[in-house]
Amino acid sequence: MKLAGRIHKITESPTIAMSSKAAAMKAAGIDVIDFSAGEPDFPTPENVKAKGMEAIRNNFTKYTPSAGIRKLREGVAARYNKKYGTSFGPAEVILCNGGKQALFNLIFCMIQEGDEVIIPSPYWVTFPDQVRLAGGTPVLVPTRQDENFQVRVEEVESAITPATRILILNSPNNPSGAVLPREVLGNLVQLCMKHDIKIIFDECYDCFVFSPYQHTSPIHFFPEARGITYIVNTFSKAYSMTGWRLGFAIGSAEVIEACDKLQSHTTSNPSSISQMAGLEALDGDQHSVDLMFAEYDRRRKFIMEALAAMPGIRCNEPQGAFYVFPDVTAHLDSHIPDSVTFCRKLLEECHVGTVPGSAFGVEGHFRISYATSIENLREGCRRIHDFLAHRHR
Ligand code: PLP
Numbered sequence: 001m002k003l004a005g006r007i008h009k010i011t012e013s014p015t016i017a018m019s020s021k022a023a024a025m026k027a028a029g030i031d032v033i034d035f036s037a038g039e040p041d042f043p044t045p046e047n048v049k050a051k052g053m054e055a056i057r058n059n060f061t062k063y064t065p066s067a068g069i070r071k072l073r074e075g076v077a078a079r080y081n082k083k084y085g086t087s088f089g090p091a092e093v094i095l096c097n098g099g100k101q102a103l104f105n106l107i108f109c110m111i112q113e114g115d116e117v118i119i120p121s122p123y124w125v126t127f128p129d130q131v132r133l134a135g136g137t138p139v140l141v142p143t144r145q146d147e148n149f150q151v152r153v154e155e156v157e158s159a160i161t162p163a164t165r166i167l168i169l170n171s172p173n174n175p176s177g178a179v180l181p182r183e184v185l186g187n188l189v190q191l192c193m194k195h196d197i198k199i200i201f202d203e204c205y206d207c208f209v210f211s212p213y214q215h216t217s218p219i220h221f222f223p224e225a226r227g228i229t230y231i232v233n234t235f236s237k238a239y240s241m242t243g244w245r246l247g248f249a250i251g252s253a254e255v256i257e258a259c260d261k262l263q264s265h266t267t268s269n270p271s272s273i274s275q276m277a278g279l280e281a282l283d284g285d286q287h288s289v290d291l292m293f294a295e296y297d298r299r300r301k302f303i304m305e306a307l308a309a310m311p312g313i314r315c316n317e318p319q320g321a322f323y324v325f326p327d328v329t330a331h332l333d334s335h336i337p338d339s340v341t342f343c344r345k346l347l348e349e350c351h352v353g354t355v356p357g358s359a360f361g362v363e364g365h366f367r368i369s370y371a372t373s374i375e376n377l378r379e380g381c382r383r384i385h386d387f388l389a390h391r392h393r
Helices: 005-009 014-027 046-057 070-084 098-110 126-133 153-159 182-194 253-266 272-283 287-308 339-350 374-392
Strands: 093-096 116-121 137-142 164-170 198-202 229-234 247-250 366-369
Touching (some): 005 126, 070 093, 070 247, 093 098, 098 164, 098 198, 116 126, 137 153, 164 182, 287 374, 339 366, 339 374
Parallel strands (some): 198 229
Antiparallel strands (some): 093 247
16 A cells, blocks of 8 residues: 555654564563663552542543643643743643653644754654654754753754744753753743744653753743743653653643644543543652652662773763763774664674664664663663673773
Protein backbone atom coordinates (compact mmCIF):
# COMPACT_ATOMS: atom_id res chain seq x y z
CA MET A 1 0.00 0.00 0.00
CA LYS A 2 1.16 3.51 -0.76
CA LEU A 3 1.43 5.28 2.58
CA ALA A 4 0.72 8.96 3.01
CA GLY A 5 3.70 11.15 2.19
CA ARG A 6 3.73 12.75 5.62
CA ILE A 7 4.60 9.48 7.33
CA HIS A 8 7.79 9.26 5.26
CA LYS A 9 8.91 12.59 6.68
CA ILE A 10 9.49 11.04 10.09
CA THR A 11 11.27 8.06 11.64
CA GLU A 12 10.31 5.87 14.59
CA SER A 13 11.37 7.49 17.88
CA PRO A 14 15.02 6.34 18.21
CA THR A 15 14.75 6.10 21.99
CA ILE A 16 11.70 3.86 21.76
CA ALA A 17 13.41 1.81 19.01
CA MET A 18 16.48 1.28 21.19
CA SER A 19 14.42 0.34 24.27
CA SER A 20 12.38 -2.13 22.16
CA LYS A 21 15.56 -3.77 20.90
CA ALA A 22 16.97 -4.01 24.44
CA ALA A 23 13.61 -5.43 25.66
CA ALA A 24 13.60 -8.03 22.87
CA MET A 25 17.11 -9.15 23.84
CA LYS A 26 16.05 -9.36 27.49
CA ALA A 27 13.00 -11.44 26.49
CA ALA A 28 15.39 -13.78 24.65
CA GLY A 29 17.15 -14.38 27.98
CA ILE A 30 20.11 -12.01 27.48
CA ASP A 31 21.25 -10.08 30.54
CA VAL A 32 20.82 -6.56 29.16
CA ILE A 33 21.41 -3.42 31.22
CA ASP A 34 19.13 -0.87 29.64
CA PHE A 35 20.10 2.79 29.92
CA SER A 36 18.05 3.80 26.89
CA ALA A 37 14.58 4.56 28.24
CA GLY A 38 13.82 8.03 29.60
CA GLU A 39 11.62 6.52 32.24
CA PRO A 40 11.79 6.72 36.05
CA ASP A 41 12.36 3.28 37.56
CA PHE A 42 10.35 4.14 40.69
CA PRO A 43 6.78 2.99 41.11
CA THR A 44 4.04 5.61 40.94
CA PRO A 45 3.61 6.96 44.52
CA GLU A 46 1.16 4.91 46.63
CA ASN A 47 -1.19 7.83 47.37
CA VAL A 48 -1.49 8.52 43.62
CA LYS A 49 -2.14 4.88 42.76
CA ALA A 50 -4.77 4.71 45.50
CA LYS A 51 -6.71 7.59 43.91
CA GLY A 52 -6.57 5.86 40.53
CA MET A 53 -8.00 2.68 42.06
CA GLU A 54 -10.65 4.69 43.89
CA ALA A 55 -11.65 6.28 40.58
CA ILE A 56 -12.20 2.82 39.11
CA ARG A 57 -14.20 1.68 42.15
CA ASN A 58 -16.32 4.83 41.92
CA ASN A 59 -16.96 4.14 38.23
CA PHE A 60 -15.16 7.31 37.20
CA THR A 61 -14.36 5.41 34.05
CA LYS A 62 -16.22 7.27 31.31
CA TYR A 63 -15.41 10.06 28.88
CA THR A 64 -14.57 13.38 30.46
CA PRO A 65 -14.57 16.72 28.61
CA SER A 66 -12.00 16.44 25.88
CA ALA A 67 -9.67 18.99 27.50
CA GLY A 68 -9.94 17.19 30.84
CA ILE A 69 -11.93 17.70 34.02
CA ARG A 70 -12.28 21.27 35.20
CA LYS A 71 -10.97 20.48 38.67
CA LEU A 72 -7.63 19.28 37.36
CA ARG A 73 -7.33 22.13 34.84
CA GLU A 74 -7.94 24.48 37.77
CA GLY A 75 -5.45 22.54 39.87
CA VAL A 76 -2.72 22.87 37.23
CA ALA A 77 -3.44 26.60 36.83
CA ALA A 78 -3.38 27.04 40.63
CA ARG A 79 -0.06 25.26 40.96
CA TYR A 80 1.50 27.51 38.34
CA ASN A 81 -0.07 30.64 39.78
CA LYS A 82 1.28 29.79 43.23
CA LYS A 83 4.72 28.93 41.95
CA TYR A 84 5.19 31.73 39.44
CA GLY A 85 2.75 34.48 40.43
CA THR A 86 0.82 34.05 37.19
CA SER A 87 -2.97 34.31 36.85
CA PHE A 88 -3.87 31.37 34.62
CA GLY A 89 -7.40 30.04 34.66
CA PRO A 90 -8.70 26.64 33.53
CA ALA A 91 -9.40 27.95 30.01
CA GLU A 92 -5.65 28.36 29.60
CA VAL A 93 -4.87 24.74 30.47
CA ILE A 94 -5.47 21.57 28.47
CA LEU A 95 -4.86 18.07 29.82
CA CYS A 96 -3.44 15.68 27.28
CA ASN A 97 -2.21 12.12 26.86
CA GLY A 98 1.27 13.01 28.09
CA GLY A 99 3.48 15.97 27.42
CA LYS A 100 4.02 14.48 23.97
CA GLN A 101 0.43 15.09 22.94
CA ALA A 102 0.46 18.55 24.54
CA LEU A 103 3.40 19.39 22.31
CA PHE A 104 1.80 17.83 19.26
CA ASN A 105 -1.41 19.81 19.77
CA LEU A 106 0.47 23.09 20.14
CA ILE A 107 2.67 22.54 17.09
CA PHE A 108 -0.29 21.43 14.97
CA CYS A 109 -2.35 24.43 15.97
CA MET A 110 0.42 26.99 15.68
CA ILE A 111 2.26 26.28 12.43
CA GLN A 112 1.40 25.52 8.82
CA GLU A 113 3.19 24.43 5.62
CA GLY A 114 6.39 26.38 5.10
CA ASP A 115 6.69 27.74 8.65
CA GLU A 116 9.99 27.40 10.44
CA VAL A 117 10.58 26.34 14.03
CA ILE A 118 13.93 26.97 15.71
CA ILE A 119 15.18 24.11 17.87
CA PRO A 120 18.51 24.18 19.70
CA SER A 121 20.42 20.90 19.49
CA PRO A 122 20.86 18.51 21.16
CA TYR A 123 17.08 18.30 21.22
CA TRP A 124 14.51 15.83 22.47
CA VAL A 125 13.99 13.42 19.55
CA THR A 126 10.31 14.21 19.10
CA PHE A 127 10.57 17.98 18.49
CA PRO A 128 11.76 17.99 14.83
CA ASP A 129 9.53 15.13 13.74
CA GLN A 130 6.39 16.74 15.15
CA VAL A 131 7.32 19.94 13.30
CA ARG A 132 7.79 17.96 10.06
CA LEU A 133 4.46 16.19 10.55
CA ALA A 134 2.76 19.56 10.84
CA GLY A 135 4.32 20.61 7.51
CA GLY A 136 6.93 22.87 9.09
CA THR A 137 10.70 22.95 8.83
CA PRO A 138 12.86 22.45 11.91
CA VAL A 139 15.79 24.88 11.95
CA LEU A 140 18.50 23.56 14.23
CA VAL A 141 20.80 25.78 16.24
CA PRO A 142 23.72 23.77 17.65
CA THR A 143 25.08 24.22 21.17
CA ARG A 144 28.51 23.09 22.39
CA GLN A 145 29.64 20.79 25.12
CA ASP A 146 32.44 23.18 26.21
CA GLU A 147 29.77 25.86 26.72
CA ASN A 148 27.68 23.45 28.76
CA PHE A 149 25.23 23.10 25.85
CA GLN A 150 23.95 26.62 26.44
CA VAL A 151 22.06 28.35 23.65
CA ARG A 152 23.84 31.35 22.11
CA VAL A 153 21.25 34.06 21.68
CA GLU A 154 23.05 35.58 18.68
CA GLU A 155 22.94 32.20 16.90
CA VAL A 156 19.20 31.92 17.47
CA GLU A 157 18.90 35.43 16.06
CA SER A 158 20.89 34.45 12.94
CA ALA A 159 18.51 31.53 12.38
CA ILE A 160 15.43 33.77 12.31
CA THR A 161 13.79 34.32 8.92
CA PRO A 162 10.40 35.82 7.96
CA ALA A 163 9.04 32.23 8.15
CA THR A 164 10.06 31.66 11.80
CA ARG A 165 7.03 31.10 14.03
CA ILE A 166 8.22 29.22 17.10
CA LEU A 167 11.31 28.70 19.24
CA ILE A 168 11.20 25.41 21.15
CA LEU A 169 13.15 25.47 24.40
CA ASN A 170 13.61 22.53 26.73
CA SER A 171 15.01 23.10 30.20
CA PRO A 172 16.22 20.97 31.93
CA ASN A 173 17.31 19.51 28.63
CA ASN A 174 16.91 15.95 27.48
CA PRO A 175 19.58 14.70 26.63
CA SER A 176 22.25 17.17 27.82
CA GLY A 177 20.89 17.96 31.30
CA ALA A 178 21.57 21.67 30.67
CA VAL A 179 19.42 24.17 32.55
CA LEU A 180 18.80 27.52 30.85
CA PRO A 181 20.22 30.37 32.93
CA ARG A 182 17.89 33.24 33.72
CA GLU A 183 19.89 35.81 31.79
CA VAL A 184 19.98 33.76 28.57
CA LEU A 185 16.29 33.02 28.86
CA GLY A 186 15.54 36.73 29.37
CA ASN A 187 17.50 37.59 26.22
CA LEU A 188 15.68 34.88 24.25
CA VAL A 189 12.33 36.24 25.43
CA GLN A 190 13.31 39.75 24.26
CA LEU A 191 14.43 38.37 20.91
CA CYS A 192 11.18 36.46 20.38
CA MET A 193 9.08 39.48 21.35
CA LYS A 194 11.01 41.62 18.87
CA HIS A 195 10.43 39.16 16.01
CA ASP A 196 6.89 38.09 16.92
CA ILE A 197 7.97 34.49 17.61
CA LYS A 198 6.16 32.26 20.10
CA ILE A 199 8.05 30.12 22.62
CA ILE A 200 7.11 26.53 23.38
CA PHE A 201 8.79 25.85 26.70
CA ASP A 202 9.09 22.17 27.58
CA GLU A 203 9.75 21.96 31.30
CA CYS A 204 8.91 18.29 31.79
CA TYR A 205 11.91 17.86 34.12
CA ASP A 206 11.34 21.03 36.16
CA CYS A 207 11.23 19.06 39.44
CA PHE A 208 14.71 17.65 38.85
CA VAL A 209 17.22 20.52 38.91
CA PHE A 210 20.34 20.00 40.99
CA SER A 211 21.92 22.52 43.35
CA PRO A 212 23.29 25.15 42.74
CA TYR A 213 21.28 25.42 39.51
CA GLN A 214 17.70 26.65 39.52
CA HIS A 215 14.87 26.02 37.18
CA THR A 216 13.81 29.16 35.34
CA SER A 217 10.52 29.26 33.49
CA PRO A 218 9.94 32.20 31.12
CA ILE A 219 6.59 32.93 32.74
CA HIS A 220 8.22 33.32 36.17
CA PHE A 221 10.73 36.13 35.89
CA PHE A 222 9.58 37.70 32.64
CA PRO A 223 5.91 38.74 32.86
CA GLU A 224 6.17 40.06 29.29
CA ALA A 225 6.82 36.45 28.17
CA ARG A 226 3.40 35.25 29.32
CA GLY A 227 1.66 36.37 26.15
CA ILE A 228 4.06 34.50 23.88
CA THR A 229 4.86 31.38 25.92
CA TYR A 230 3.27 27.95 25.76
CA ILE A 231 4.28 25.60 28.56
CA VAL A 232 4.46 21.84 28.11
CA ASN A 233 4.68 19.71 31.24
CA THR A 234 3.84 16.21 32.36
CA PHE A 235 3.02 13.96 35.31
CA SER A 236 5.25 11.28 33.75
CA LYS A 237 8.59 12.27 35.22
CA ALA A 238 7.96 14.04 38.55
CA TYR A 239 5.39 11.47 39.68
CA SER A 240 6.74 8.48 37.80
CA MET A 241 3.47 8.15 35.87
CA THR A 242 4.73 7.42 32.36
CA GLY A 243 2.12 4.74 31.68
CA TRP A 244 -0.81 6.82 32.94
CA ARG A 245 -0.35 9.21 30.00
CA LEU A 246 -1.09 12.54 31.57
CA GLY A 247 0.49 15.86 30.65
CA PHE A 248 -0.65 19.38 29.87
CA ALA A 249 -0.13 22.58 27.94
CA ILE A 250 -0.64 26.08 29.31
CA GLY A 251 -0.96 29.21 27.19
CA SER A 252 -3.38 31.67 25.65
CA ALA A 253 -7.05 30.59 25.80
CA GLU A 254 -7.27 30.99 22.02
CA VAL A 255 -4.57 28.41 21.31
CA ILE A 256 -5.67 26.10 24.13
CA GLU A 257 -9.20 26.11 22.68
CA ALA A 258 -7.76 25.21 19.26
CA CYS A 259 -5.80 22.37 20.90
CA ASP A 260 -9.04 21.16 22.49
CA LYS A 261 -10.76 21.14 19.10
CA LEU A 262 -7.90 19.09 17.65
CA GLN A 263 -7.82 16.74 20.63
CA SER A 264 -11.60 16.25 20.47
CA HIS A 265 -11.13 14.71 17.00
CA THR A 266 -7.97 12.75 17.68
CA THR A 267 -7.81 11.13 21.12
CA SER A 268 -10.53 12.88 23.19
CA ASN A 269 -9.73 13.20 26.88
CA PRO A 270 -6.76 11.66 28.65
CA SER A 271 -7.82 8.71 30.81
CA SER A 272 -10.45 9.67 33.41
CA ILE A 273 -8.68 7.43 35.94
CA SER A 274 -5.34 9.12 35.33
CA GLN A 275 -6.94 12.52 35.81
CA MET A 276 -8.20 11.52 39.26
CA ALA A 277 -4.75 10.22 40.12
CA GLY A 278 -3.31 13.46 38.74
CA LEU A 279 -5.37 15.50 41.22
CA GLU A 280 -3.76 13.59 44.06
CA ALA A 281 -0.30 13.92 42.50
CA LEU A 282 -0.70 17.71 42.39
CA ASP A 283 -2.33 18.29 45.73
CA GLY A 284 -1.22 15.32 47.82
CA ASP A 285 1.95 14.63 49.76
CA GLN A 286 5.05 15.55 47.68
CA HIS A 287 7.44 13.50 49.81
CA SER A 288 7.94 10.84 47.13
CA VAL A 289 9.06 13.49 44.61
CA ASP A 290 11.73 14.66 47.09
CA LEU A 291 12.91 11.08 47.62
CA MET A 292 13.16 10.43 43.87
CA PHE A 293 15.02 13.68 43.37
CA ALA A 294 17.54 12.84 46.12
CA GLU A 295 18.10 9.43 44.55
CA TYR A 296 18.65 10.89 41.07
CA ASP A 297 21.23 13.24 42.58
CA ARG A 298 23.03 10.30 44.18
CA ARG A 299 23.01 8.41 40.89
CA ARG A 300 24.19 11.47 39.01
CA LYS A 301 27.25 11.69 41.25
CA PHE A 302 27.85 7.96 40.90
CA ILE A 303 27.73 7.96 37.13
CA MET A 304 29.87 11.08 36.82
CA GLU A 305 32.59 9.31 38.80
CA ALA A 306 32.27 6.17 36.71
CA LEU A 307 32.45 8.18 33.45
CA ALA A 308 35.45 10.18 34.66
CA ALA A 309 37.36 6.91 35.02
CA MET A 310 36.57 5.77 31.46
CA PRO A 311 39.30 6.23 28.84
CA GLY A 312 38.54 8.77 26.13
CA ILE A 313 35.20 9.92 27.55
CA ARG A 314 34.36 13.58 28.18
CA CYS A 315 31.15 14.32 29.99
CA ASN A 316 29.58 17.47 31.41
CA GLU A 317 27.87 17.24 34.76
CA PRO A 318 24.12 17.38 34.14
CA GLN A 319 22.38 20.31 35.87
CA GLY A 320 18.95 18.71 35.72
CA ALA A 321 16.80 15.79 34.42
CA PHE A 322 18.24 12.25 34.63
CA TYR A 323 20.55 11.87 31.64
CA VAL A 324 24.23 12.16 30.86
CA PHE A 325 25.41 12.87 27.32
CA PRO A 326 29.07 11.82 27.08
CA ASP A 327 31.34 12.67 24.15
CA VAL A 328 32.90 9.55 22.60
CA THR A 329 34.57 11.11 19.56
CA ALA A 330 37.94 9.82 20.85
CA HIS A 331 36.65 6.30 20.15
CA LEU A 332 35.30 6.88 16.66
CA ASP A 333 37.39 5.42 13.84
CA SER A 334 36.92 3.34 10.70
CA HIS A 335 35.43 0.45 12.74
CA ILE A 336 33.12 2.67 14.75
CA PRO A 337 32.47 5.63 12.47
CA ASP A 338 29.50 7.12 14.31
CA SER A 339 27.38 7.11 17.44
CA VAL A 340 24.83 4.69 15.94
CA THR A 341 27.54 2.06 15.41
CA PHE A 342 28.95 2.79 18.87
CA CYS A 343 25.57 2.22 20.56
CA ARG A 344 24.84 -0.84 18.41
CA LYS A 345 28.15 -2.38 19.48
CA LEU A 346 27.52 -1.51 23.13
CA LEU A 347 24.19 -3.31 22.90
CA GLU A 348 25.30 -6.32 20.85
CA GLU A 349 28.72 -6.89 22.40
CA CYS A 350 28.30 -5.64 26.00
CA HIS A 351 24.53 -5.88 26.33
CA VAL A 352 24.17 -2.26 27.42
CA GLY A 353 21.35 -0.21 25.88
CA THR A 354 22.06 3.50 25.22
CA VAL A 355 20.88 6.02 22.60
CA PRO A 356 23.15 7.48 19.88
CA GLY A 357 23.78 11.22 19.94
CA SER A 358 22.70 11.50 16.31
CA ALA A 359 19.12 10.79 17.45
CA PHE A 360 19.32 14.09 19.34
CA GLY A 361 20.99 15.90 16.44
CA VAL A 362 24.56 15.68 17.77
CA GLU A 363 27.10 13.19 16.42
CA GLY A 364 29.93 11.84 18.61
CA HIS A 365 27.86 11.53 21.78
CA PHE A 366 25.58 8.95 23.36
CA ARG A 367 22.90 9.24 26.02
CA ILE A 368 22.69 7.27 29.22
CA SER A 369 19.55 7.52 31.33
CA TYR A 370 20.47 7.15 34.98
CA ALA A 371 16.85 6.57 36.01
CA THR A 372 17.91 3.12 37.08
CA SER A 373 19.39 1.50 40.20
CA ILE A 374 22.97 2.10 41.36
CA GLU A 375 23.54 -1.66 40.89
CA ASN A 376 22.54 -1.40 37.24
CA LEU A 377 24.63 1.72 36.82
CA ARG A 378 27.63 -0.01 38.38
CA GLU A 379 27.35 -3.08 36.16
CA GLY A 380 26.49 -1.15 32.98
CA CYS A 381 29.37 1.28 33.51
CA ARG A 382 31.74 -1.63 34.18
CA ARG A 383 30.76 -3.13 30.82
CA ILE A 384 31.17 0.16 28.97
CA HIS A 385 34.51 0.74 30.71
CA ASP A 386 35.76 -2.71 29.65
CA PHE A 387 34.59 -2.13 26.09
CA LEU A 388 36.43 1.19 25.85
CA ALA A 389 39.57 -0.07 27.61
CA HIS A 390 39.71 -3.07 25.30
CA ARG A 391 39.54 -0.81 22.24
CA HIS A 392 42.49 1.21 23.57
CA ARG A 393 44.75 -1.79 24.02
N1 PLP B 1 9.46 16.38 26.73
C1 PLP B 1 10.66 15.83 26.98
C2 PLP B 1 11.88 16.67 26.93
C3 PLP B 1 10.76 14.46 27.27
O1 PLP B 1 11.94 13.91 27.52
C4 PLP B 1 9.57 13.68 27.30
C5 PLP B 1 9.63 12.23 27.53
O2 PLP B 1 10.66 11.60 27.45
C6 PLP B 1 8.35 14.33 27.06
C7 PLP B 1 8.33 15.67 26.78
C8 PLP B 1 7.02 13.63 27.04
O3 PLP B 1 6.76 12.76 28.04
P1 PLP B 1 5.26 12.22 28.24
O4 PLP B 1 4.62 12.17 26.91
O5 PLP B 1 5.43 10.89 28.87
O6 PLP B 1 4.60 13.21 29.13
